[in-house]
Amino acid sequence: MKKFPIRFLGLLAALFLNIAIAGETNNDDVNILINKSIMAIQNKDYEKALSFINQAKNVNYDNNNYRLTNSDDSTLAEIYQMEGQLLEILGKKGEAISAWYNCLNYAKTDALKKEAEVHLKHLRD
Amino acid sequence: MRRVLAFIFLFFLYSCADKPVVKPDFDFTSIETIVIYPTPDFRSFAGSGTIINKSIVYQLMKMGINIVERETTPALIKEASLSQTGITQSEFDVKITSSNFVLLCTLTEFKDHQVIVVPIRTRNRGSSVTTVETINEPIITKDKIGNEIVHYETTTTETTTTQKGSLTERESVEYISSRVGMTVQLIDVANGDVLWTNTYWYTSISLTNAVHECVYGALKPLEQLLN
Numbered sequence: 540m541k542k543f544p545i546r547f548l549g550l551l552a553a554l555f556l557n558i559a560i561a562g563e564t565n566n567d568d569v570n571i572l573i574n575k576s577i578m579a580i581q582n583k584d585y586e587k588a589l590s591f592i593n594q595a596k597n598v599n600y601d602n603n604n605y606r607l608t609n610s611d612d613s614t615l616a617e618i619y620q621m622e623g624q625l626l627e628i629l630g631k632k633g634e635a636i637s638a639w640y641n642c643l644n645y646a647k648t649d650a651l652k653k654e655a656e657v658h659l660k661h662l663r664d
Numbered sequence: 665m666r667r668v669l670a671f672i673f674l675f676f677l678y679s680c681a682d683k684p685v686v687k688p689d690f691d692f693t694s695i696e697t698i699v700i701y702p703t704p705d706f707r708s709f710a711g712s713g714t715i716i717n718k719s720i721v722y723q724l725m726k727m728g729i730n731i732v733e734r735e736t737t738p739a740l741i742k743e744a745s746l747s748q749t750g751i752t753q754s755e756f757d758v759k760i761t762s763s764n765f766v767l768l769c770t771l772t773e774f775k776d777h778q779v780i781v782v783p784i785r786t787r788n789r790g791s792s793v794t795t796v797e798t799i800n801e802p803i804i805t806k807d808k809i810g811n812e813i814v815h816y817e818t819t820t821t822e823t824t825t826t827q828k829g830s831l832t833e834r835e836s837v838e839y840i841s842s843r844v845g846m847t848v849q850l851i852d853v854a855n856g857d858v859l860w861t862n863t864y865w866y867t868s869i870s871l872t873n874a875v876h877e878c879v880y881g882a883l884k885p886l887e888q889l890l891n
Contacts, residue, residue, distance in 0.1 A: 574837045577779060580869055624841060624869045627877075654867055661866065661881050 569595045569614060576621060589625045592618060616645035623658060636662050684862035684885045692859070692889040697730040698850070699766045706774035716769055716846060719879040724767075727887045765859070766851045772863070773845030776871045780838045790829060796822040842871040844878040850886065860886060 572595035579588035595618050619642035626635035636659060643655035700720055703713035721731050805813045845865035849858050864882035868874035 570836060577837050577839045580839065581779060583870075585869070621839070621869075624867070628869055628873055657866065661877065664881075664884065 612645040703769040706771035712774040778840040841867040842874040844874040
């Protein structure tokens with residue numbers, strides 16, 4: 540009976556370690572996808588760049604849109620910033636507004652917040 | 665409820681945004697022709713002024729305004745082909761001076777996009793501790809009854825800490841968007857009054873798009889006054 544809490548704690552520790560490793564892997568995946576998107580932008584292949592960004596967004600969420608990892612909000616804000624700019628250049632104004640709104644929600648720096656505000660105002664006018 | 669909050673947020677956003685400054689009580693609908701003066705290049709970005717000027721001409725013409733471009737038209741007048749239209753240099757000069765309204769633009773920012781490779785070094789500050797314990801010879805003692813008692817004296821002799829830090833290196837690619845900023849002024853040549861002024865900036869993945877959207881955003885409030 541006394542051994543149960545220790546085993547339970549061990550199980551919890553293993554689970555926590557597993558989540559931590561999984562989170563790191565997910566963050567690496569996000570970085571790779573962002574890099575791929577940037578390369579596609581360099582080649583002016585904006586559709587492809589957007590598909591990588593969408594994949595990067597989905598790395599951190601399960602099918603029920605539940606956030607799986609605690610990847611930092613500033614990375615998410617940058618993902619939405621890129622998505623907003625890509626959607627704008629592809630002429631998808633409505634979706635771009637949604638992306639910039641998300642960017643504003645996750646933005647940590649004043650500069651990014653201001654940029655999101657400028658884009659939102661520009662697109663709504 | 666969410667819609668109401670979104671509306672309040674957007675209203676707040678709109679009210680906080682920079683707005684153009686307009687000279688009150690001036691009839692902007694009387695403006696028919698605007699002379700566009702050359703825009704100086706932004707720092708060392710050669711040709712940036714010309715790029716902005718062409719975009720301004722495009723936007724104003726879309727608004728239905730008659731445009732005279734101060735930068736290129738005189739050079740065109742000198743071309744022999746234009747003599748066929750019957751316009752002479754002196755007539756052109758009159759045309760420019762008879763237009764009372766001049767649009768001046770100053771570039772505040774003009775940056776093309778950049779891709780930067782940032783090296784990221786992660787240092788793992790791990791360490792291992794080695795403790796060497798020495799067990800002495802057994803000590804045998806006897807109690808009052810005469811039974812032998814064996815006990816060992818344990819002493820810690822040495823503790824060594826070894827740094828096992830490792831350095832992991834990887835690269836991250838960062839994309840810095842194109843950014844264009846400008847200040848525009850509409851001036852009444854007759855008295856030198858600034859009738860309207862606005863400042864605007866915009867970012868985009870492509871410089872062309874940033875220029876187009878920045879000029880559009882800067883001149884859109886003027887369109888509402890002119891029409």
